Amino acid sequence: MKIFSSKQLYEADEVTCNNQNITSVDLMERAGSYIFTWLHQRMQGAQVPVHIFCGIGNNGGDGLVLGRLLIESGYNVKCYIANFTDKRSPCFLTNYSRYKDVTKNWPILMKGAEDFPEIAPQDIIIDALFGIGLNRPPEGWVKDLILHINTQRAFKLSIDIPSGLSAEQAVEDFDAIVKSNHTLTFQAPKLSFFLPETGPYVTFYEAIDIGLDAAYLESQEPLAQLIAKPQAQRFYKQRNKYAHKGNFGHSLIVAGSYGMMGASVLATKATMRIGAGKVTAMVPRSGYSILQSTVPEAMVKTDENEDFITNINYDFEPDAIAVGMGIGNNDETATALKALLKKVLCPIVIDADALNCISKTKTLIKLLPENAILTPHPGELARLVGEWTDDYDKIKKCQEFSATYKVIIIIKGANTITVMGNELYINTTGNPGMATAGSGDVLSGCLSGLLAQGYDPLLASVFGVYLHGSAGNIASQTVGFEAMMASDIINSLGDAFLELFRQEEEAPVAQ
Template sequence: MNIFSAEQFYQADAITIQKQELGPTDLMERAGVQVFNWLHSRMHGAQVPVRIFCGIGNNGGDGLVLARHLIQHGYNVHTYVVNCSDKRSKNFLINYDRVKQVTKKWPTLITSEDGFPEIHKDDVVVDAIFGIGLNRCMDGWVKAMVQHLNAAGAFILAIDMPSGLYANAPIEDPEAVVKANHTLSFQLPKLSFFMPSTGIFTNTWEAIDIGLDPEFVMTQPPIATLLHKQHILSWYQPREKYSYKGTFGHSMIVGGSLGKMGAVVLATRAALRAGSGLATAHVPKCGLGVLQTAVPEAMASCATEDSFLDAIPLEATHTYGIGMGMGMEDGSLAALDQFLETQEAPVLLDADALNLLASKKELYAKIPPQSVLTPHPGELKRLLGDWTDDFDKLQKAQAFAVEHQVVLLIKGAHTCICTPQGTLINSTGNPGMATAGSGDVLAGMITGLMAQGYPSWQAAAMGVYLHGSSGDIAVQQLGYQALLASDIIDNIGNAFIKLFEVEQPPQQQEEEAQ
């Protein structure tokens, strides 16, 4: 599913209206009807007060279309116009008049805090104040209006996006943004749904089809793409009957230091669970016994030093995942430098390998093209430098991926996979995965997928998606607090199986749950 900028959505609207020969309000009517259908299918005529707060632009017009259809179907509707300016869009005015034609209870104008209605926690609030057209932070009594809605404790449904958010830019004032329980985004999601500082303003979202021109939607280069199961299935490489372990590659996990052998254990196990036919862990001498005991399926080799790595063997047929628990010894930096000097195939660089790179930035030029970098937030900052906000961070990460021709991850609730061709945003995972060793598991999974012959960017995207899916399966059994990194490994197989399960339509799921 593509993610567009606000400017692209404006283009999509204009092209749709032109190509489909729509009247000035036809697209707005279509959008409002889709929101009505969604709400009607869940409320079934219930007389719960529905309080619709409309701005005076096109988002408010969408809200007025919804109000009219709810009124015509006998719902208990209360419509309010947040009269924040003397400028009104033409489509808003047309739909304002249409509402007045179907009810004697005309929309209530709100012009100050004195006009704020009482909202009960059992009401349904519809936020149609501002959409993608918002170009400044809300202030004054309009900001107070937003705070009034947020404080009511009612269910808030946002039309297209929560008022106060921008589609693809940071917010100035978090106190001036509606906190929606659910958002119905027109056609496609917005980038702000997935950034940590802005995604908190909608608990859940779904895209509803308003019939935007399909050619534009399919051919317009997106600012990002939301990663879904269909992507993974399209890349999945089935196993041939007469294959053997050598068919599926050899992962070389390089890392560990005194007291940090667990990271290599997790990564090696994950590489094998992800399908790598063979795996070797290259560790300091102190870790040799640990690895051969903890991961009997893997081979192990060791450096000459006892407590840290001072050499990385070069094997042309192996796929390398380097850095887990590696430490920051000068000898390890020299070993990494020497390895990168001669390595040509893509590698995965994680944890301390990235910290070592950041300490000697001239090594960036030695990173093999299409390598995968998997930093945590602190390591990412050492690579990129400071950023001003989540959107700036994404731009800098994407620029880094293009400049160095690598795949760079921004790990988090919606991990971003920045590739030289563009950005993918993950849709799986949960807060229970914020636990020690989770990143080591991810690095091992990606290494194992690269070893099987998946292109680096596909291996990174598949690894991130399956890693999150494994965590989602595990958390159903254990809960957020009890989830361990090894539980993620134990469910990698279940995540692969889940790829091939037939998903039920949402309505059927709801019926069976009842």
Template sequence: MKIFSKEQVYQGDKLTIERQNISSTDLMERAGTQIFNWIHSKMQGSQVPIHIFCGIGNNGGDGLVLARHLITHGYNVNTFIVNCSDKRSKGFLVNYDRIKNVTKKWPVLLNCSEDFPDINPKDIIVDAVFGIGLNRPINDWVKALFVHFRLSKAFTLSVDIPSGLYMDKPVEDEEAVVMAGFTLSLASPKLVFFLPETAKYTAQWEVLDIGLDQEFLLATQTDVELISKHEVIPNYMPRDTFVHKGKLGHALIIGGSYGKIGAVTLCSKATLSAGSGLVTAFVPKCGYIPLQSSFPEAMVLTDKHEHLLTAISFDIKPNVIAFGVGAGTHDLTTYAFEDFLRTNSTPLVIDADGLNLLAEHKHLLKLLPKKIPTVLTPHPKELERLIGVWSDDFDKLNKVKAFSKKHHVIVVIKGAHTITVFDDKLYINTTGNPGLATAGSGDVLTGVITGLIAQGYHPVVAAIFGVYLHGASADIAVPDFGYESLIASHIIEYLGAAFLDLFQQPEPSNKSETPSKAADN
């Protein structure tokens, strides 16, 4: 699903009005009607008090359309105008007049000198104060109104975006943003629903179709895409009946050190479980017996050193190499990594200590393969070491995009909504849950991505698809283990179920499914 920028949303509205020969007020009527239909389908005439707070722009106009439809259908509605400026949009004014024609209970004008209305915990608040156009801090009295919402403990439904939340920059004051229990987002979700600092302002969201121009929706290229089952299925490459392991790729996993052979074992198992035909692990000598004993499907090569990687040498021709899991950052390992990079042209996936070595020795980034992008899979601290400290989530994304373009790498930003970045494009994942916050889950993700590249998936596709499968596996496993007892090995065990789930009835891709997730390790 495409995630449109603020400018693209405005463009879509404009083109829809022109091509469908309608007015902006007609489009507003559509939006408000769709919001009403959603609420009506849930409430079925319930007389719970609904307090609708409308701003004086287009978002407030949507709220007035909603209020009018609720009133004419017999709901218990109180409408308030947050009178925070002298500038009123045309759509607001038209719908302000229309609502007066259907009720004697006219909207109440709220000014900074007036007391806020009483709201009980069992009431419903509809927040239609500010929309996506907000670009400056709000007035103190409006902030006080939002605090009043929170203190009431009433369920809050936001129209399009929680008021006070910007589309493209961080929040200055947390109390100046509405905390929405649910947001009905118009046409597409918003990027801020998925970023660590701003996702908390809406517990759940759903997209409403307001009939924007289909050509615009299909042809417009966005810099952000939301990845669900619908988006990954076209990338799946089914196996041919007569295929054999030699045609499904050979993956080499390089890593491990004394006490950390388990990371290589998990990564290798995940690689094979993701579909790679062959897997070889290159480890220090201390890893030979553990790997051969615990994972007989893998072949094992060893370094000459007992406990460390000191000289990476092999006589196989892998299709992809994963480096870093459990490798450590000893000087001898650093030298071995640099020597390996100087002669390597095979596609790479780099994780864990491989990332730490790149961060500590930045000149190594120049040695990464040039023809095909390398996949980097950092957790937040590893990412910070690579790109430096960021001031906010938007600064982080800008720095990652610049880093990706400069070094021709794919960066998988692991988190509750893992974001895969390549050049200027962001791919936001929708699968996963707090159970992934467990030791070894990152090693498994590295293996899944590596296994897909081995089979011939392009690294960008492999990263996006791999992140999806990794999270889907954890989602399928949670009913059996719960969040707390889910471990990395379970993710591998349920990868097959994640593949099979691709062919089940797809879930709607316009809804948020999990209000709380956790980062991959």
């Protein structure tokens, strides 16, 4: 699913009206009727008071359409207009007039805190104050209104976007955002729904197709693409019945140091579990027995050094390499990494301490192979691309770094984002239980295993992140979030493949 900018969505509205020979008011009526249908199916005529808070722009117009349709169906509706300026959109004015035509209980024009209503916990609040056109944070008594709404225990439904939240800009005032229980967004979700700073304001969302011009939307380069099961299903490569292990590649895992050998174990196991035909783990000499006993399916090569890696030599041509997990920042290890980057010919995943070595020795950045996959955690990312001021600045810095060095960056976290130049791919799988030691090592193994099987580096990144998160979701259903360990993710990778093609009823997306 594509994620569009506000500008693209406004243009889509205009193109839709022209091509379908309808007015903006007609399109607003369509959008409002879809929201009414959604709410009516759930309320089934219940006489619970519905409080609709409208702004004086098009989002407020959507709220007035919904209010009128609810009144016409016999619901108990109370509508409030945040009358903070004399400027009103034409669509708002049209629907304000239509609203007054169907009821004697006209909307209450609020001018300050004295007009804020009392709302019972069993009531419903509809937030239609501001839409995606908001370009500055709400202030004064309007901000106080949002604070008032947020203190209510009633169910809160936002239309298109929680008021006060921008679709694709940093938040200036986090207190001036409606904290909704659910958001019904038009046509496609917004970028802000998936970022660490703004995502918490969109607990659940559903995208409602309001019939915007499909040809126009298809022609647009999106801000980002959302990766869910339908997309992941298309990534999967069906295996040939007559294939052998040589068809699925040989991956080299360069990982581990004294006290950090678990990183090598986890990455090696994940590489095997995700389907690589063969895996060789390269570890310090002290890790030999550990790897042979914990991952008997893998081969093991050891460095001459007992405690850390000083020389990355191999006597075969790997189809993929993953390097960095738990290797430490020793100067000799950094030198070995430099030698590897100079000679590597196959796709490569660079993680953890390898990234720290690169950040520490800036000349190594120029040796990054084209299409290398970098998988930093937040601290490693900051050392690599520089500190950021907000989530959007972080994304911009990653895009610039990716474009400059022609690499892929995976921004790990909730809704992990894969960055390749200006392209963003937002993942929809995963859960808080995956915030545990070793989870990143498992991801690096997943990526190297897919690369070894011949997946393109970008496809391996996006698909690997999806499967990693899906396995985490499956594991959490058995052990819960708190008890999850990285090895649980590995053990669920097989189920993640099976889940790809399991039919299930679509549900709202939880953040």
